[in-house]
Amino acid sequence: MSDVPDPWQHRVDAVWLDRALDDDARIAAIDALAAELGGEHSVALFERAGARDSAGREQEAEPLYRAALAAGLDPARRTRAVIQLASTIRNLGKTDDALAMLADEYTATRGGQLADEAAAFYALALVSSGDTVRAASVALTALAPHLTHYTRSVTGYADELLDPRR
Template sequence: MDTWEERIDAVWAAASGEIVDGDVVARIDALAAERGPDDGRAEFERAGARDSAGREAEAVALYRRALALGLDEEHRPQAVIQLASSLRNIGAFDEALALIEAETQEHPDSSYREAVAVVHALVLASAGAPARGLSVALLALIPHLPRYHRSMTAYAQEIADRDT
């Protein structure tokens, strides 16, 4: 018999490349129910299903609950990223920015730092600060360049000032 994790992964793999619909949400909910109502990971999966189905407002509450219940260090940053993205999609830019900026500050060396930066950039752009968003994206990319770190950092910081 497959583990719970393997069965969750199988649902997501089957839905890959497709629009997530009520059937996927129901399948995730059924698996989540096996772990009970106070399991952070189960709530995270329920949130992700709704998020993928375009039901961001429902997902927001479930991501918050998952984070409050506690998640491991693999899923906690994913929940923060996905929550901030959902908040952006429903127009809660200030809350999304606060969440993503706290994640950046509290976990600067996270393996998800580039994903955090991408969401940060998207939130800034959606909130009417596209130059600051571009700056955040560029600053996340610069460490991966073979050269030009100093000059590109200066340019990225200069661009950010255009929104102030």
């Protein structure tokens, strides 16, 4: 149930890109577009959650993200929904739940399209949990392949942070 017509997605994308919209207007615009798909459509739920999350309304966003995930999303949106939900619940003080979700997503996405995004939010959750060394290792591991030089060294140092005997 995560298929949407291209023209619909283009209109949603345009709402997200429209810097003239304030939070309330963006939520209203997304809600209107979501209504076209129906209240239980997974992508409609996901977009509604994202609009609220972006506006700092995490408590409103959380159940919408959960409903979107339960309704079934395509793999890329599912990963985005997990990352966004985990970030939301981390902001709501549910660090352990966020950390568990992001650890799983970090592992599942390694080498995939949204691997760096999962790593970034996993690192943030690790910092929130007090595990700053593991957070640095995760962040450096994600960064290393993008470096012009020193990829192997940075990867080695990231591993060494977790196991100083290396």
